[in-house]
Amino acid sequence: MRTQALWIALVTAAGTMAASAETINAAGATFPAPIYQKWFENFHKAHPDIQINYQAIGSGGGIRQLTEGTVDFGASDMPMTDDQMSKVTKFKVLHFPTVLGGIVPTYNVQGATSLNFSGATLAGIYLGNIKKWNDPALKKDNPSVNLPNEDITVVHRSDGSGTSFVFTDYLTKVSPEWKKVGANTSVNWPVGLGGKGNEGVAGLVKQTPFSIGYVELLYAVQNKMEYGSLKNAAGNFIKADFNTVSEAAAGAANDMPADFRVSITNAPGKNAYPISTFTWLLIPDKIGDATKKKSITDFLQWMLTTAQADAQGLSYAPLPKSIVAKEQKQLALIK
């Protein structure tokens, strides 16, 4: 008798669970994971029948899982390459920018609070060509700062990361010599120490006198770290914040390719911060299951409009309106 009751209870429970929530699985980038978690949670509250599970396993993992079809959509801090796109055979991947982030240079030089860097100088430091803090190139960008005659200790990320990709992508654009090193989630760094994660880089910079590193803007803001300004394509020294990062996206909006696979480093625009980036959701253009398709497009529509307001609270820059309008058009491509 008791076992029978238990069985009935179990079966009903299983039945209601299956009926009540449609589960959508996604995986990918770690950088936007905090806001994605919040979005998926809020979206679930508004639509109790849709549950989106997000695994922050890294951009590379997200692209692999999407290619193998083990997740419903992916997320990445860098656009997929043509080579990667060609490996996805069952559908075409659509890129939807979600929020923006910036990468800032941070340093440990006594007496120097706010330093200016031009792209070529930053590349010179990371190539190992500029070895001292009082190098003429650095002095020229910071005429009012008394820079010490000390060796520069360079710090970079040791783990593969979208942050390194954006940083090296920027260096590739501003320095012909850096092109030999190239842009990737990890590169063959000519000089420097590797720290694991933003916290690893920040820790090494904080501890090592006369060092320089790079971290995500939101990490620097949350930890109240001092960071430098960068010379943008228009020739102005710009300090990163949510406005100047959004400005970079707006500056790049005019020649935005239709598939949104674009790097917005060194973007035009008077106040555009040069090491800015989109982060993307990777959505298949064919979603067989009709309810799933509706859930995903509903989510994207909501993400592009209402949910953008959540971005700044979590230290991401929201998308400029011109980009949102273009993305809404792309929604129609999901079949």
Add this chain to the structure above:
Amino acid sequence: MATAAVTGPIQSRPKKLVKFWRDGDQIAHLVTLIFAASVFLVTVFLVYELWIHSGPSRAKFGFSFLTGKTWDPVAEQFGALPFIYGTVLTSLLALLISVPLGVGAAIFLAELAPPKLSNVCTFLVELLAAVPSVILGLLAIFTLVPMLRQYGEPFLKRTLGFLPLFQGPAYGVGYLAAGLILAIMTFPFIISISREALLAVPREQREAALALGATKWESTWKVVVPYARLGILGSIFLALARALGETMAVTMVIGNDTGIHTSLLSPGYTIAAIIANEFTEATSDVYLSALVELGLVLFALTMVLNAVAQLLIAATTGKGSTQA
């Protein structure tokens, strides 16, 4: 078994079965055989998986993977030498520090210390062995590395700076820091197991030595320690295995530089560290399979070092028995 009994056509079958069941030896034999076989199967499966998934990298680089010095994910040029070098160097450095320390402490705890002190120390050692490596890594970042940078490495440069081993800028992070943290991680193992081995030496051995007029130290050093030699060596190899594969703490303090440097003060890299660092974001096939192949290399490296260790044991055991 039960179904076999029911469907068995011959009358005597159930009786046989009962006898079989009572005869626990056979069952124990079978069950333990399955367990033992599973260890073997898991190992074989592991090697098979590593072999298959490292295919693209093996095809592209062949044996030059082992001697290649470049690790360039952009150009997709991969070589394992800096990582093999870093792994072996930091592990040996760790053993160089932890073996004398650990064996010495074990001798004191097992032979010389008053029992109360020995018990307290043993408890602490076992506690230390259970500390997760990430905690030790954090400890290293916040205390060991700054101390090395400010005091340790400048001191080494002043005193031993004429050696190529102690040259270059003092970053704090590097081979030396990794070796030290590995030494801290491995020496509880050496103490714990060596102490057990020393305690297992029969009382008669000590008594006989003392009766022949040996001092306490002579009986310990010339009789007890050689008797427990196998256990002590075993503890060292276990420590070596842990040092070779340790990931988290090493990644945090080694500096993660893909060069090969003579100086212990330089930043370096180990196999486990680069796999942990780059696996999640490795997108291209060759890149991913190069990382898997590094796993295969680490596996082979552990096997080779273990084999060398076994040979060493065999050699010293032979020598020991002729002496005795």
